[in-house]
Amino acid sequence: MIYDDGDIIALNKPAGLATQGGTNIKRHIDGMLDVLVDKNGVRPRLIHRLDKDTSGILLLARSADMARQMGKIFQGRDIRKIYWALTVPAPEINSGEIRAPILKAGGAGNEKMVVNVEEGQKATTLFDIIERAHKQLAFVAFWPLTGRTHQIRVHAAHMGCPIVGDGKYGGAEAMIEGVDHAKRV
Numbered sequence: 687m688i689y690d691d692g693d694i695i696a697l698n699k700p701a702g703l704a705t706q707g708g709t710n711i712k713r714h715i716d717g718m719l720d721v722l723v724d725k726n727g728v729r730p731r732l733i734h735r736l737d738k739d740t741s742g743i744l745l746l747a748r749s750a751d752m753a754r755q756m757g758k759i760f761q762g763r764d765i766r767k768i769y770w771a772l773t774v775p776a777p778e779i780n781s782g783e784i785r786a787p788i789l790k791a792g793g794a795g796n797e798k799m800v801v802n803v804e805e806g807q808k809a810t811t812l813f814d815i816i817e818r819a820h821k822q823l824a825f826v827a828f829w830p831l832t833g834r835t836h837q838i839r840v841h842a843a844h845m846g847c848p849i850v851g852d853g854k855y856g857g858a859e860a861m862i863e864g865v866d867h868a869k870r871v
Contacts, residue, residue, distance in 0.1 A: 687722075688743070692748060693747070693748050693749070693752045694733075694745060694746070694747060694748070694752065694756070695722065695730055695745070695746040695747075695748065696743050696744070696745055696746075697715070697743070697744045697745075697746065698741075698742075698743060698744075699715060699736055699740075699741060699742060699743070699744040700741050701738075701739050701740060701741040702738065702739065703715065703738065704738040705732065705735040705736055705737075705738070705744065706732070706735060711738075715732070715744060716732055719731075719732075719746070722746070724748060728748065728749060730746040730747060730748055731746060731747045731749075731750065731753040732744070732746060733745040733746060733747050733753060733756045733757065733760065734760055737836065737839075739852075740769070742769065760833075763831065766829065767829070767830065768827050768828070768829055769827070769828045769829075769830070769838050770816070770825065770826070770827055770828075771825075771826055771828060771838065771842065771849045771850070772823060772824070772825055772826070772849065772850040773823070773824050773826050773842055773847040773848065773849055773850065774822065774823050774847065774848065774850050774856070774859065774860060774862060775821050775822055775823065775824075775846075775847055776815065776818045776819070776820070776821050776822065776823060776824030776847065777813065777815060777824060777826065777845060777846075777847045780814065780815045781812075781813060781814040781815065782812070782813060783810060783811070783812050783813075784810065784811045784812075784813065784841040784844065784845055785808075785809070785810050786801040786803075786806075786809060786840070786841055786844050787801065787802055787803055787805075787806025787807055787808055787809055788800070788801060788802070788806045788807055788809040788834040788835070788836075788837060788840055789801075789802035789805050789806035789807065790835070797835075797836075798836075798854065798855075799834065799835055799836045799837075799840050800840070801840060801844050807832075807834060808832060809830075809832045809834045809837050809840075809841065810830070810831040810832050811828055811829065811830045811831065811832075811837060811838060811841040812828070812829040812831065813826050813827065813828050813829070814826070814827045815827075823850070824847070826842075826847075828841075828842070836854075836855070839852050839854070839855045839856075840855055842855070842856075843855040843856050843860075848860040850862055
């Protein structure tokens with residue numbers, strides 16, 4: 687836990703730990719929240735989710751009322767979520783906007799998303815390069831304006847600069863030897 691003001695809790699979620707349960711997922715943050723029950727017996731509630739393979743700050747509400755308030759803020763896009771990632775190679779331009787509609791590929795149980803201009807849901811991501819290692823690698827800040835499943839991963843791969851360690855969307859190109867992919871940013 688990195689923050690707790692009695693209404694909101696902020697956790698630093700590591701990569702590799704799911705936010706919620708699902709098919710074949712037994713260990714997840716939501717299943718561990720009993721340890722944060724307050725003196726009145728109230729269990730914190732998840733306000734949003736992060737992909738299992740994503741590390742970052744996860745927010746929880748200490749009450750149903752706070753969960754509703756924060757849910758409205760997230761739903762209205764009144765909160766700015768910034769994600770940092772290493773991409774390989776570096777984007778050709780230093781900043782920009784990726785507009786590429788996203789659609790779930792395949793049938794039930796298939797977690798892979800694809801860009802599909804005809805049938806996909808609107809998806810927009812802004813990006814800025816923070817630092818680059820020539821054309822080979824970049825440290826990039828991503829700001830999703832919409833909230834599609836795997837949006838940043840799909841958009842980074844779509845612009846030809848997949849996230850380091852993301853074999854699902856970046857293929858072999860994203861799997862750099864000597865990098866501990868379990869500790870992605």
